[in-house]
Amino acid sequence: MxxxxxxxxxxxxxxxxxxxxxxxxxxxxxQYKSKLAAKSAKLIDSGDAISADSMDVNFKDKGYGPVPAKxxxxxxxxxxxxxxxxxxxxxxxxxxxxGRCGELNERGxxxxxxxxxxxxxxxxxSKGIIVTNYHVANGYVTKKNTTSRDALVVMLKDxxxxxxxxVLLADKSNDLAILKIDPTGVELPALPVATxxxxxxxxxxxxxxxxxxxxxxxxxxxSDKFSEINxxxxxxVMAISADFAAxxxxxxxxxxxxxxIGTVSYTKTLQHSDDETKTQMILKATIPSSALLKLIKExx
Numbered sequence: 001m002x003x004x005x006x007x008x009x010x011x012x013x014x015x016x017x018x019x020x021x022x023x024x025x026x027x028x029x030x031q032y033k034s035k036l037a038a039k040s041a042k043l044i045d046s047g048d049a050i051s052a053d054s055m056d057v058n059f060k061d062k063g064y065g066p067v068p069a070k071x072x073x074x075x076x077x078x079x080x081x082x083x084x085x086x087x088x089x090x091x092x093x094x095x096x097x098x099g100r101c102g103e104l105n106e107r108g109x110x111x112x113x114x115x116x117x118x119x120x121x122x123x124x125x126s127k128g129i130i131v132t133n134y135h136v137a138n139g140y141v142t143k144k145n146t147t148s149r150d151a152l153v154v155m156l157k158d159x160x161x162x163x164x165x166x167v168l169l170a171d172k173s174n175d176l177a178i179l180k181i182d183p184t185g186v187e188l189p190a191l192p193v194a195t196x197x198x199x200x201x202x203x204x205x206x207x208x209x210x211x212x213x214x215x216x217x218x219x220x221x222x223s224d225k226f227s228e229i230n231x232x233x234x235x236x237v238m239a240i241s242a243d244f245a246a247x248x249x250x251x252x253x254x255x256x257x258x259x260x261i262g263t264v265s266y267t268k269t270l271q272h273s274d275d276e277t278k279t280q281m282i283l284k285a286t287i288p289s290s291a292l293l294k295l296i297k298e299x300x
Contacts, residue, residue, distance in 0.1 A: 130154055
C-alpha cells in the first residue's frame with residue numbers, strides 16, 4: 001500500500017504547486033495603499049526623505065541637461081499579452097507624495113495620518129532612474145499641495161519603497177519628469193524605450209494604478225497622432241484606445257514586444273456640441289517615446 005500511495009502524493013503535490021503559482025486576487029488596500037502609507041511614515045520619521053520645500057528649490061519647467069541613463073536595447077521578440085503583463089508590471093512603480101498635514105481634524109485633534117496620492121511611473125535604468133509625468137512631480141512641490149509635503153516616494157510592485165533623491169529632468173510642455181532613487185545596489189528591472197514611434201493601428205498595453213486599482217492591465221491600439229500647443233510650445237501626442245484614469249498618470253505605454261512607446265499624460269472628455277451633458281468619447285492622450293528620448297539625450 002505504501003508503494004501505491006507514493007505516486008499519488010507526488011501527483012497531488014505537483015498539482016497543488018502548479019495551482020499555487022497562478023495569478024492571485026490582490027487586496028489593493030492591504031498590499032498597496034496601507035503599505036504605501038505605513039512605509040512612507042517610516043521614511044519620513046527616519047529623516048531620509050526630501051521635503052517638498054527642499055525639492056522646490058531645484059524644480060523647474062525647463063533648463064535641465066541630458067540625463068545619464070543607461071537605456072536597454074529594443075526588444076524584437078513578440079510577446080503574448082500575459083508575458084507583457086508579467087514583464088512590465090515588474091518595472092511599473094507607484095509614485096506618490098506623502099506627508100502629515102498637521103491640521104486639526106473634525107474633533108479638534110491634530111491629524112497624524114499619512115496622506116498619499118499615488119500615481120504611476122516606470123523604470124528605464126536599473127540603477128534607479130524613473131519616468132513619470134511632470135504634473136505628478138509638480139503636484140508634490142506646488143504650494144497647492146498642503147497635505148503631503150514630507151516625501152516623494154517610489155514603491156515597487158513587491159512593496160519595497162524608496163525616497164526620490166533628485167529630479168533629473170522636468171519638462172512642462174511634454175508633461176514628463178525623470179526621477180532618481182537609490183536602490184542600494186539592487187538591479188531594478190528596466191524597460192527598453194523604443195527608438196521609433198508607433199503607428200496608428202499598432203497594439204498597445206498599459207499597466208497602471210487607476211483610482212487605486214493597483215497594477216491593472218488594459219490594451220488597445222494607437223488611434224491618432226497629432227500635435228498641439230502646451231506651455232507655449234508645440235508637442236506631439238499619441239492617442240490610444242486602451243483605458244486609463246486618474247492614478248495612471250506617468251504609466252508606460254508598451255508595444256507587443258515589451259518596448260516603451262509612450263507615457264500616459266491626460267484624458268479629455270469629448271461632448272456633444274448641442275448638449276454638453278452627453279459624453280460621446282474620451283480622448284486618451286500619451287506622449288510618444290521620441291519626446292522622452294530627445295529629453296534624455298539633449299535635456300531641455
